[in-house]
Amino acid sequence: MTALLSVRDLYKRYGEMPVLTDVGFDIPKGEIAALIGANGAGKSTLFNILGGALAANRGTVLLDGEAIGGHGPERVARKGVGRTFQTSAPYRALGVRESLMLIAAASEPAWRRMLVPLGSRPRDAADAALEEVGLAHLADATAAALSYGDAKRLELAMALMRGPRLLLMDEPTAGMAPGERARFMELVTARAAERGMTVLFTEHDVATVFGFAARVLVLDRGRLIADGTPEAVRENPEVRRAYLGDHAPTNAL
Ligand SMILES: Nc1ncnc2c1ncn2[C@@H]1O[C@H](COP(=O)(O)OP(=O)(O)O)[C@@H](O)[C@H]1O
Ligand SMILES: [Mg+2]
Numbered sequence: 095m096t097a098l099l100s101v102r103d104l105y106k107r108y109g110e111m112p113v114l115t116d117v118g119f120d121i122p123k124g125e126i127a128a129l130i131g132a133n134g135a136g137k138s139t140l141f142n143i144l145g146g147a148l149a150a151n152r153g154t155v156l157l158d159g160e161a162i163g164g165h166g167p168e169r170v171a172r173k174g175v176g177r178t179f180q181t182s183a184p185y186r187a188l189g190v191r192e193s194l195m196l197i198a199a200a201s202e203p204a205w206r207r208m209l210v211p212l213g214s215r216p217r218d219a220a221d222a223a224l225e226e227v228g229l230a231h232l233a234d235a236t237a238a239a240l241s242y243g244d245a246k247r248l249e250l251a252m253a254l255m256r257g258p259r260l261l262l263m264d265e266p267t268a269g270m271a272p273g274e275r276a277r278f279m280e281l282v283t284a285r286a287a288e289r290g291m292t293v294l295f296t297e298h299d300v301a302t303v304f305g306f307a308a309r310v311l312v313l314d315r316g317r318l319i320a321d322g323t324p325e326a327v328r329e330n331p332e333v334r335r336a337y338l339g340d341h342a343p344t345n346a347l
Contacts, residue, residue, distance in 0.1 A: 098125075113139050114139055128311070137296045141294075144170075146170030175262065178261070187236065199216045228281065250266075262294050308323070
């Protein structure tokens with residue numbers, strides 16, 4: 095079986111400092127995977143490479159067998175990689191529905207817009223996306239007025255609207271209360287299951303990682319030290335050392 099995302103021998107340095115070394119993994123289509131690791135481990139760097147914003151010094155990134163490494167964020171997005179960021183509010187002054195309508199209009203191919211006037215298509219697409227993330231009741235609010243959790247839902251709708259095959263989410267639930275975290279991740283996993291979408295997310299909250307990821311990848315100082323089921327990763331001695339020191343209780347991870 096071809097993996098949806100296949101990463102091989104990635105190496106990245108900033109100046110002389112290596113930040114990712116020999117990173118390789120495969121994520122099958124439809125899997126929900128978490129990337130964890132201490133601050134500075136290289137998670138954001140890896141996400142930036144996968145999303146096309148950064149080029150690796152060596153190695154390959156394949157999406158469904160096609161090389162996307164070093165192609166730039168816009169081209170990688172068109173190939174089917176969506177992203178949400180830890181902090182972003184791109185259209186705060188706009189209405190919630192309006193901000194989605196802009197994306198709907200912009201993501202139509204030019205030939206289609208020339209042949210058939212946009213008409214109500216952007217609005218219909220925006221309303222469908224709002225339904226998908228449970229924000230239909232806030233369609234007329236301004237984005238700036240949204241609560242933190244609702245802003246995250248809007249950001250998710252914006253990413254989903256482009257129909258990603260792979261969704262990269264950098265700390266999607268940072269700053270949320272525990273109950274809200276679980277509701278948000280339930281929403282993400284439900285939308286992913288419907289669409290057959292693959293998700294890779296970074297996360298500091300252990301309960302969220304082990305509650306929602308079928309697969310956990312652990313980065314430690316730029317190296318992948320574990321890659322497996324949550325249960326296997328939880329028992330991995332190297333992970334326990336890297337994360338917890340020698341004397342930490344088993345249930346801390
Ligand atoms: N643009 C940059 N230039 C130089 N060093 C960087 C840059 N971005 C990150 N780093 C360094 O690379 C390492 C990995 O950072 P990062 O990928 O942000 O890790 P994480 O997201 O896991 O916290 C850190 O030591 C960080 O200081
Ligand atoms: Mg980071």
